Amino acid sequence: MRIPVGWLAEYADLPAGTTPEALHAALVRVGFEEETVHGGDLSGPVVVGEVLEFTPEPQKNGKTIRWCSVRVAPEGERAADGGEAVRGIVCGAGNFLVGDKVVVTLPGTVLPGPFPIAARRTYGHVSDGMIASSRELGLSDEHDGILRLTEIGLDPEVGTDAIALLGLDDAAVEINVTPDRGYALSIRGVAREYGASTGAAFRDPALAVSPPDTDDGAVRVAVDDGAPIRGRAGCSVFVTRVVRGIDPAAPVPRWMSSRLRLAGVRSISLAVDVTNYVMLELGQPLHGYDLARIGGGALGVRRAKPGEPLVTLDGQRRALDAEDLVITDGTGAAIGLAGVMGGEATEIGASTTDVVIEAANFDPVSIGRTARRHKLPSEASRRFERGVDPAVARAAAQRAVDLLVELGGGTADPGQTWFDAAERPAAVLLPTDAVLRRTGARATDAEAVAALEAIGCTVESGEDGLLVVPPTWRRDLLEPVDLVEEVVRIVGYDRIPSVLPVAPPGRGLTREQRLRRSLGTVLAATGGSEVQSYPLVSAEQQAAYAPGPSMRVANPLDATAPLLRRSLLPGLLDAVRRNRARGLVDVALFELGSVFLPVEGASYGTAELPPVGARPAPELLTRITDDLPPQPVHVAVVVAGDRLPKGPGHAAEPVDWRDAVDAVRRIGAAVGVELRVRQEAVPAGFHPTRSGEVVTVGTPEQVVGVAGELLPGSVADVPGRVAAVEVDVDALLAAAPRGVEFAPISTMPAATQDVSLVVAETVPADGVRDAVVSGAGALLEAIDLVDDYRGAGLPDGAKSLTFALRFRAPDRTLTAAEATAAKHAGVEVAAERWGARLRE
CATH class of the missing domain: 2.40.50.140 (Nucleic acid-binding proteins)
Incomplete structure (x- = not known):
C-alpha cells in the first residue's frame, strides 16, 4: 500500500517536517513492514x-x-x-x-x-x-x-x-500489508495505526460525511444467494446512489490525480477517479455504472450459472463458474464479476452523464477464489479477500456522491438503496492477566484499554477482565489471544522480555533424526548439493518413475501437476534441467523428503476437519492421521555431466552406473547398513542392463530402493548418461543396528589367495561373490572383485571374474591347505548356483 504523506496528514496530525523515513519508522513500530519511498526525488527550480x-x-x-x-x-x-x-x-x-x-x-x-x-x-x-x-x-x-x-x-x-x-512536492511511503490487516489498505486505516503508534490525533474521514438512513433509492437491488458456499453468504451489504447530470468533460483536479499517481493508480476520468480515490481513502471498493446502460433500471446479486459468459472491463470474454458471484441488471443478465471487475456492457464512457455508485461487501473467500480462478487480481479483489469494513459502505458511497457533485456539477438523488445483513462483531472477554501470562510483557489495565481503544475497540471493565467489542473492520479479533497480540503491538514489542528457555534434561535428537542428519551430512560432504523440489508432479512424470495409485490435489496451483509425488526423481531431474539451462552442466543433487504412497482401493480425506482456535482431541487427531496415505521419507541422488572434468594430462570422466553404486554405498555407510545393487528387476525409468534394486546385505534381504542409469529417452534433454538412486529411508533406518558392535583385532596372520571364475556374461558379479562367501565359510575374512575380463581365450558370451580372498583364523595360523580348501568350497557353491568354473 502506498500512502501519500500529504493525504495522510489530513487525517492524522503529522509533526511539521515529518520525513518519509520517520513515517516508515512509526508504522514499523506497530507491525508493518517497510518497503520503499515513491516521489520526493525532484528538486527545483x-x-x-x-x-x-x-x-x-x-x-x-x-x-x-x-x-x-x-x-x-x-x-x-x-x-x-x-x-x-x-x-x-x-x-x-x-x-x-x-x-x-x-x-x-x-x-x-x-x-x-x-x-x-x-x-x-x-x-x-x-x-x-x-x-x-x-x-x-x-x-x-x-x-x-x-x-x-x-x-x-x-x-x-x-x-x-x-x-x-503539479503536486510534485509530496512523497508516498509504501508498506507491506499482511492478509489479516486488510483495513490498512486505506488512508483511513493507516492514519489510525499512525495515531496508535505515535499518539497523534486521528480524524476518521468516514465520520465527516452524512449518508441518508432511508432505503428508497431509484435503483432497486435484489440480493439472492440461494446457494451459499461453505455456509457463507456471498453479499452482506449493498448500497447504491445515483448522481445525474455530470459533465463528462469535467477535468480531474490536479490534487486528486497527483494523489492517485503517488498511490500507484492511473488517472482515467473524473467518475472513475472518484471511485478509486474513495477506495484508497476509506478502504471500500466502489463501482460506477452508466445508468442509461443498466437494463431494467435495477441491479441484482446472485451466483453465476456454470459457463455463463461475461465480457469484463479488460475486454476479455470469460466463462463463469457456479461459485462466482455476479452483479446483474433488471433483466437478470450478468453485468459484472462481483468484487473483482465490472462488465463492459455498463462501463462509464466519454458520454456518461448519469452514474450509479455501488458500495457493497462480499465474502472474502468467495472473492479470493474467483480472482484466482479467472487470474484476474484487482485493487477491489485485493481488499475484499482481506476483509472490508461492512459499516463503511454508506459513508463511502456518500463521499463519492459529494465529490461528483462538487467536481462534476452533478445532482444527487436524495434516496439510496440500502441492503444490510452483515453480522456485527461479538464481544470478547480479555482476562486481567492474559497479556502477562501469554507474552511475559507487563501492561497495566489502563494501557491495555488505551491500546484497544486506539485500534477502534469498545472496552468495558469488569470483575473478570475487559469486555472488548472489536470494530467492524477487524474481523480477525475473535479470541483473547488476538487481543493480547494487539495490546503488545501497541504498547511495544520491547516490553516482551528476552528469556532463554532451559532445555529439559534427557532430550535431544531422536535416533531417526540423528541418522537422517548423518545421511545428509555424508552426501553433502562427498560433493552433493541438497535441494527441496516441488512435491506435485504431472501424470506423465509419475508414470515414468513410480507408477501406481496416486493422490490428486483438489486445487493444485498448476493444473498440469496435480499429483502428490510417489518418487523424488522427477523433482530432482527438473532441478538438473534448470541448472543446465544456467550453465551448470556437472551436477550432483540429492533430496531428503516425503513421498505419498496411497494403497490401491483405499479412500482418503473422509475424516472430519477439526475446528480452528482449539487443539483437537487425541481421538480426532488419530482419525485424521489414519485417514492419510503412507508418507515414507526417501532419499534420492541424481548425478549428471562429468565425474572428473577434463584437465591437463587427463580426459574427462563422464558419469555412469558406477556413480549410482558409489552413492548407494555412501548412503548405507551413513546409517550403518551394508547395501548392494541386485540386478533381478528393472526399475521404472531405468536402463534395463545398467540398473537394479538396492537391497540390504544379510538375512533376510530387503529391497529398499533402486539405482543405476536412467533410460536415455526419459532424460533426452540432458546430454550424456544420468545416474540416479532412490532409497526408502524409513525402511533403511528400521534395518539399521541399534548400537555399535566392536570386533577384536586378530593378531594371527592372514592367508591371501586369488580365484578366477568363468561365468556367462549375464551372471551378476554380486551373485557369484555371494556364492563364494557362502561356501568358503567362517575363515573367509574379506573378498573383493579385482578384475572383470571379456575377450580372447574365453568362449563367446562368457566373462572371467577374479576375486581376491583373505582368510584368517582367530586362534591359529592357517595353513595353505586350509585356505585352499575353503576357496574350493566357495568355488563349488558358485558352480552349483551359477555354473561357474575355474579359469585355466
Whole structure:
C-alpha cells in the first residue's frame, strides 16, 4: 500500500517536517513492514514558462530540433535561479505552439533518476534549461512530447513554481500489508495505526460525511444467494446512489490525480477517479455504472450459472463458474464479476452523464477464489479477500456522491438503496492477566484499554477482565489471544522480555533424526548439493518413475501437476534441467523428503476437519492421521555431466552406473547398513542392463530402493548418461543396528589367495561373490572383485571374474591347505548356483 504523506496528514496530525523515513519508522513500530519511498526525488527550480518563439533547425541525422525563446519569469523580474527572464532552450519535441504554457526545469534542477539539469552546449546552441515532458517530471509514462499545461486545464502565471502546481512536492511511503490487516489498505486505516503508534490525533474521514438512513433509492437491488458456499453468504451489504447530470468533460483536479499517481493508480476520468480515490481513502471498493446502460433500471446479486459468459472491463470474454458471484441488471443478465471487475456492457464512457455508485461487501473467500480462478487480481479483489469494513459502505458511497457533485456539477438523488445483513462483531472477554501470562510483557489495565481503544475497540471493565467489542473492520479479533497480540503491538514489542528457555534434561535428537542428519551430512560432504523440489508432479512424470495409485490435489496451483509425488526423481531431474539451462552442466543433487504412497482401493480425506482456535482431541487427531496415505521419507541422488572434468594430462570422466553404486554405498555407510545393487528387476525409468534394486546385505534381504542409469529417452534433454538412486529411508533406518558392535583385532596372520571364475556374461558379479562367501565359510575374512575380463581365450558370451580372498583364523595360523580348501568350497557353491568354473 502506498500512502501519500500529504493525504495522510489530513487525517492524522503529522509533526511539521515529518520525513518519509520517520513515517516508515512509526508504522514499523506497530507491525508493518517497510518497503520503499515513491516521489520526493525532484528538486527545483522548476517553473511555468511561456514559449515566445521557436525556430525549427533540421539536423544531419534527420532529426529536427527547435531553438526556442521561453519566458520563465514575469517581465522585469529575475528567474527563480537568479538568471534572465527569457531563456534560449533547445527542444527536440514538436507538439507545442507559440504562446503555450510549459514546464521549464532551470539549471540546478534535479529530476527523478537522478538527472541534473545544467546549461550546456548542444546542436550549436547553449540550452539554458529544459522544457520537460510528463515522464521526465515523474507524472506519467507519457513521453510523446512535452507537457502543455493548457491540455490539463491549467493556465498559471509565468514563473509560478511548477512543483507545487503539479503536486510534485509530496512523497508516498509504501508498506507491506499482511492478509489479516486488510483495513490498512486505506488512508483511513493507516492514519489510525499512525495515531496508535505515535499518539497523534486521528480524524476518521468516514465520520465527516452524512449518508441518508432511508432505503428508497431509484435503483432497486435484489440480493439472492440461494446457494451459499461453505455456509457463507456471498453479499452482506449493498448500497447504491445515483448522481445525474455530470459533465463528462469535467477535468480531474490536479490534487486528486497527483494523489492517485503517488498511490500507484492511473488517472482515467473524473467518475472513475472518484471511485478509486474513495477506495484508497476509506478502504471500500466502489463501482460506477452508466445508468442509461443498466437494463431494467435495477441491479441484482446472485451466483453465476456454470459457463455463463461475461465480457469484463479488460475486454476479455470469460466463462463463469457456479461459485462466482455476479452483479446483474433488471433483466437478470450478468453485468459484472462481483468484487473483482465490472462488465463492459455498463462501463462509464466519454458520454456518461448519469452514474450509479455501488458500495457493497462480499465474502472474502468467495472473492479470493474467483480472482484466482479467472487470474484476474484487482485493487477491489485485493481488499475484499482481506476483509472490508461492512459499516463503511454508506459513508463511502456518500463521499463519492459529494465529490461528483462538487467536481462534476452533478445532482444527487436524495434516496439510496440500502441492503444490510452483515453480522456485527461479538464481544470478547480479555482476562486481567492474559497479556502477562501469554507474552511475559507487563501492561497495566489502563494501557491495555488505551491500546484497544486506539485500534477502534469498545472496552468495558469488569470483575473478570475487559469486555472488548472489536470494530467492524477487524474481523480477525475473535479470541483473547488476538487481543493480547494487539495490546503488545501497541504498547511495544520491547516490553516482551528476552528469556532463554532451559532445555529439559534427557532430550535431544531422536535416533531417526540423528541418522537422517548423518545421511545428509555424508552426501553433502562427498560433493552433493541438497535441494527441496516441488512435491506435485504431472501424470506423465509419475508414470515414468513410480507408477501406481496416486493422490490428486483438489486445487493444485498448476493444473498440469496435480499429483502428490510417489518418487523424488522427477523433482530432482527438473532441478538438473534448470541448472543446465544456467550453465551448470556437472551436477550432483540429492533430496531428503516425503513421498505419498496411497494403497490401491483405499479412500482418503473422509475424516472430519477439526475446528480452528482449539487443539483437537487425541481421538480426532488419530482419525485424521489414519485417514492419510503412507508418507515414507526417501532419499534420492541424481548425478549428471562429468565425474572428473577434463584437465591437463587427463580426459574427462563422464558419469555412469558406477556413480549410482558409489552413492548407494555412501548412503548405507551413513546409517550403518551394508547395501548392494541386485540386478533381478528393472526399475521404472531405468536402463534395463545398467540398473537394479538396492537391497540390504544379510538375512533376510530387503529391497529398499533402486539405482543405476536412467533410460536415455526419459532424460533426452540432458546430454550424456544420468545416474540416479532412490532409497526408502524409513525402511533403511528400521534395518539399521541399534548400537555399535566392536570386533577384536586378530593378531594371527592372514592367508591371501586369488580365484578366477568363468561365468556367462549375464551372471551378476554380486551373485557369484555371494556364492563364494557362502561356501568358503567362517575363515573367509574379506573378498573383493579385482578384475572383470571379456575377450580372447574365453568362449563367446562368457566373462572371467577374479576375486581376491583373505582368510584368517582367530586362534591359529592357517595353513595353505586350509585356505585352499575353503576357496574350493566357495568355488563349488558358485558352480552349483551359477555354473561357474575355474579359469585355466
